[in-house]
Amino acid sequence: MYAPDRDQDLRWMQRAIGLAALCPLAAGAYSVGAVIVGEDGTELATGYSRATGPHEHAEEVALAQLAHDDPRLAGATLYSTLEPCSQRRTPRRAPCAQRILEVGIPRVVIAWREPSFFVDDCIGYEQMTEAGVVVVELPEMAQDAQAVNAHLGRRLG
Numbered sequence: 001m002y003a004p005d006r007d008q009d010l011r012w013m014q015r016a017i018g019l020a021a022l023c024p025l026a027a028g029a030y031s032v033g034a035v036i037v038g039e040d041g042t043e044l045a046t047g048y049s050r051a052t053g054p055h056e057h058a059e060e061v062a063l064a065q066l067a068h069d070d071p072r073l074a075g076a077t078l079y080s081t082l083e084p085c086s087q088r089r090t091p092r093r094a095p096c097a098q099r100i101l102e103v104g105i106p107r108v109v110i111a112w113r114e115p116s117f118f119v120d121d122c123i124g125y126e127q128m129t130e131a132g133v134v135v136v137e138l139p140e141m142a143q144d145a146q147a148v149n150a151h152l153g154r155r156l157g
Contacts, residue, residue, distance in 0.1 A: 004041065004077070009109050012037055013141045016079045017111070019048040019058070020148040026050060030114075031148045032082045034058035036066070036105070039075030059084050059096040068103055077107040081145040083114040084124040097124035100133065107134045111145035 004012070012035055019033030029049060036045045047061025059080055066073065078084075084096035100108060114122035129135050 004037075008041070009079075009136065009138060010141065012077075012079045013081070013109060013111055013138055014144075015043075015046075016058075016081045017141065017144050017148060019046055020081045020145065022051070023049045023058075023148070025151045026054070027151070030082055031151070032058040032080060033148075034062045034081070035079045036062050036073075037077045037079065038072045044070075044072055044076060055093065057085060057096050058082075060093075060099060063099055063103060066103075070103075073103045073105050076105050077109060078105050079109045081111045081141075081148070083110050083112070083122055084108065084128070085114065086122050086124040086127055095124070097127045100128060101131050105133065107136070109136045109138060111138050112142035113137070 016033035016035045019035065020031045021033070023031035025031065032049045034047045035043060038044045045062040045065035047058045047065070049058050050056055051061045059078065062078070078100060084100055086095050086097050088095050094102075108128055110125070113125060125135055
């Protein structure tokens, strides 16, 4: 499993925040960036919200670039600027936390936990940790990740 030091985690999260800034703005959705990093420290895939359609989440855009059974996922880290969702408002779409568990990514790094604006009680963090995923939160990056979501016009912290 890719287990970088904190400086590397911060650098990859900054990359994810840069991707979040590319999101087409949507009044009812967060702008999120995601990066999947392989065990050897190389970037495997990236994504951002609404990159390929109006309902796509950053994590699913990044995961769609790799085969579901890609062996590199077993040692990868997924960086997401926001806690992966535990429920979807769009029918027939799996929540991102479930997708992460399905492909076997063992480590997830987030900048902040999802507030209860669009869904009540996001439990992606809890679902992943209960399944054995190492989840690291970088609170020092939360403000930068929230700034990309200023279009929501709400207090995000």
